Amino acid sequence: MLNAQQRGEVLWQASVNDGADPTGGYGEIYNFDWNGDFTNPILNSVSVQPFVGGDPNVPVGDTDWQDETYKTGYVHNNDISISGGTDKSFHLLNLGYLKNTGVLQHTNYERYTAKLNSNFNLFNDKLKIGINTQFSTSDETLASPDVGSAPTPSLAITLAPTIPLRDANGEFAGPIGAGYSDRNNPVLMQFLNRWDNTERTSIFGNVYAEWQILDNLVFRTSVGLDFNDFKRKDIEPTVNNGFVTRGNNRLILDTNKFSSVVFTNTLNYNLELGNHRFGVLLGTESVKNDFDAVFASADGFAVETENYFVLGAATGARTSNGSSSGSRLLSQFGKLNYSFGDKYLASATIRRDGSSRFGPDNRYGIFPAFTLGWRISQEEFLKDNETISNLKLRAGYGEVGNQNIGDLARFGIFEARYGDNQISATGDTFFFNTFYNVGTAYDLNGNNGGTLPSGFVSTQAANPALKWETTKEINIGVDFGLFNNAVVGSFDYFTRETDDILTTPPIASVIGEGQQRVLNGASTETKGWELSLAYAKTYESGLSFGVSTNFGAFKDKITFLPEEVRAAFPGTAENSIVGQSQFSIFGYKTDGLFQSQAEVDSSADQVGARPGGLKFQDLNNDGTIDGDDRDFIGNTLPDSRVWYTHRPWV
Numbered sequence: 001m002l003n004a005q006q007r008g009e010v011l012w013q014a015s016v017n018d019g020a021d022p023t024g025g026y027g028e029i030y031n032f033d034w035n036g037d038f039t040n041p042i043l044n045s046v047s048v049q050p051f052v053g054g055d056p057n058v059p060v061g062d063t064d065w066q067d068e069t070y071k072t073g074y075v076h077n078n079d080i081s082i083s084g085g086t087d088k089s090f091h092l093l094n095l096g097y098l099k100n101t102g103v104l105q106h107t108n109y110e111r112y113t114a115k116l117n118s119n120f121n122l123f124n125d126k127l128k129i130g131i132n133t134q135f136s137t138s139d140e141t142l143a144s145p146d147v148g149s150a151p152t153p154s155l156a157i158t159l160a161p162t163i164p165l166r167d168a169n170g171e172f173a174g175p176i177g178a179g180y181s182d183r184n185n186p187v188l189m190q191f192l193n194r195w196d197n198t199e200r201t202s203i204f205g206n207v208y209a210e211w212q213i214l215d216n217l218v219f220r221t222s223v224g225l226d227f228n229d230f231k232r233k234d235i236e237p238t239v240n241n242g243f244v245t246r247g248n249n250r251l252i253l254d255t256n257k258f259s260s261v262v263f264t265n266t267l268n269y270n271l272e273l274g275n276h277r278f279g280v281l282l283g284t285e286s287v288k289n290d291f292d293a294v295f296a297s298a299d300g301f302a303v304e305t306e307n308y309f310v311l312g313a314a315t316g317a318r319t320s321n322g323s324s325s326g327s328r329l330l331s332q333f334g335k336l337n338y339s340f341g342d343k344y345l346a347s348a349t350i351r352r353d354g355s356s357r358f359g360p361d362n363r364y365g366i367f368p369a370f371t372l373g374w375r376i377s378q379e380e381f382l383k384d385n386e387t388i389s390n391l392k393l394r395a396g397y398g399e400v401g402n403q404n405i406g407d408l409a410r411f412g413i414f415e416a417r418y419g420d421n422q423i424s425a426t427g428d429t430f431f432f433n434t435f436y437n438v439g440t441a442y443d444l445n446g447n448n449g450g451t452l453p454s455g456f457v458s459t460q461a462a463n464p465a466l467k468w469e470t471t472k473e474i475n476i477g478v479d480f481g482l483f484n485n486a487v488v489g490s491f492d493y494f495t496r497e498t499d500d501i502l503t504t505p506p507i508a509s510v511i512g513e514g515q516q517r518v519l520n521g522a523s524t525e526t527k528g529w530e531l532s533l534a535y536a537k538t539y540e541s542g543l544s545f546g547v548s549t550n551f552g553a554f555k556d557k558i559t560f561l562p563e564e565v566r567a568a569f570p571g572t573a574e575n576s577i578v579g580q581s582q583f584s585i586f587g588y589k590t591d592g593l594f595q596s597q598a599e600v601d602s603s604a605d606q607v608g609a610r611p612g613g614l615k616f617q618d619l620n621n622d623g624t625i626d627g628d629d630r631d632f633i634g635n636t637l638p639d640s641r642v643w644y645t646h647r648p649w650v
Contacts, residue, residue, distance in 0.1 A: 001066060009043065013043075030049065076097075079097070113136045200230055219267050220265070228259075279338075291324070346372050373393070395477075442454075498526075501523070519562075522561045558577050
């Protein structure tokens with residue numbers, strides 16, 4: 001951190017290096033005593049001007065802004081747990097409180113937490129009932145930006161030390177005169193935003209019941225809740241800090257709530273017949289997600305106290321906005337497990353998922369999966385093998401669906417746009433402001449005055465035919481353990497095909513505003529392998545040592561690309577990405593740098609050609625570098641597409 005004089009020396013050196021007179025840019029801050037020779041510059045001394053910007057009310061400072069902006073912070077963390085139970089019930093209650101006073105001026109964090117876990121065994125353990133819940137609520141004041149949105153931690157590093165913390169009148173000082181950046185006093189900005197706060201409340205938990213109908217037949221039902229409530233208050237008072245000011249004050253309130261309710265019911269049946277073991281699971285699940293957001297701001301508060309900053313007290317412009325969305329998912333599923341002598345294993349699963357994010361005709365998708373396994377190490381010819389401790393061969397096939405496109409992707413969306421930047425009137429004359437094209441208000445009735453009715457503008461085109469994106473994967477693998485499981489690992493080879501990829505391609509402006517929509521598009525194919533290895537050893541002294549590592553590689557390519565989604569991927573109609581990786585980079589190939597003007601004149605025409613500039617390849621040999629000379633020049637994946645990690649421990 002430079003003090004005031006050291007900063008002056010640096011500014012002098014920087015100016016001289018640029019061949020500029022240091023007094024031209026910083027003469028109001030420093031007096032430079034030097035020889036004036038840019039060829040052999042010698043600085044005799046630097047002295048600081050006595051007042052900032054020549055204002056006698058602001059004596060120059062030697063401020064350590066980090067020392068002024070930061071403080072010693074303390075963290076208080078307390079919790080208490082109470083637990084107890086019998087063979088018929090168990091209960092755990094935990095309460096916690098955390099307070100962090102923060103190291104930045106006027107910041108803090110406070111949090112309360114609670115946890116309750118409880119279960120009961122009733123009717124000779126035929127019925128189990130339980131609850132698991134977590135609750136958390138917090139309140140925090142974060143770092144504040146200045147008038148120009150620069151964060152105060154960075155200002156504590158960059159603000160000139162010649163600016164004092166306060167002026168001669170005890171007010172917060174700021175930049176005055178030439179040579180200073182347009183940045184605020186960071187301590188002032190933290191002080192002005194001391195009333196800001198962000199509150200977060202979350203509730204997570206579930207209630208369940210298990211009923212053992214028969215010895216091998218169990219019914220389970222559960223309801224889970226994930227709830228989050230977010231509230232942010234941002235008070236922006238007026239600012240008069242040197243030449244950096246803000247004449248208007250404002251209150252901003254930003255709130256949103258998210259809730260997810262999951263209702264699950266399963267019926268599980270297990271049966272053993274000699275060496276044969278069967279397991280059957282049937283179930284249904286519903287997921288209800290809702291999200292609501294409200295944003296409001298108001299300007300012009302006559303009194304700048306925390307209690308006065310409420311929306312109803314504003315005298316200036318007020319703005320409010322909000323949104324509400326949600327989704328529903330309904331699933332039915334079944335699973336069958338079979339094993340023989342713990343050597344031959346099989347499993348089959350089928351799901352039927354229905355999502356409100358798709359239209360009625362394509363709402364449901366059916367996704368099957370099955371696996372086969374053979375524990376070779378359980379066979380008689382390997383049971384006593386001293387080298388192979390475990391060996392399992394497995395193969396599987398499965399399909400999964402993707403619906404992550406947002407709650408409103410299938411709908412056509414319209415909105416009314418009001419605001420000052422739409423239509424204005426002077427007398428009986430209406431005229432459009434600079435951003436008139438964003439508004440939807442229009443004088444439909446020809447009244448030439450009064451409140452204008454609003455139309456609607458399209459922001460998204462509908463696609464009722466939208467359907468599930470589906471990924472199909474085949475996996476063949478082997479799990480092994482060697483030397484009494486001192487070495488363990490697994491190897492997998494997989495092929496994966498994804499169809500009807502959900503995407504939002506850009507559209508040409510000529511199609512019209514608001515016609516962009518979510519589509520099902522490309523298909524991809526991926527092939528790869530994964531290998532994991534681990535070694536562990538425990539010595540007689542009790543020292544344990546282990547190391548694990550993972551290797552893998554894959555190669556992907558696009559196998560199908562409908563014309564209507566081509567714009568969402570690199571390439572052109574003539575030079576398609578089909579057969580290339582979905583992570584491909586499409587662009588111009590370079591051929592070094594132009595070495596001379598003669599080389600520029602003899603090469604294909606290209607915009608900005610000059611000696612020392614990039615020289616692009618004329619791939620189609622037409623004498624002109626244009627869009628037809630682009631090609632696939634690589635992708636964002638490593639060339640080897642192999643990753644390696646290791647994790648030692650003792």
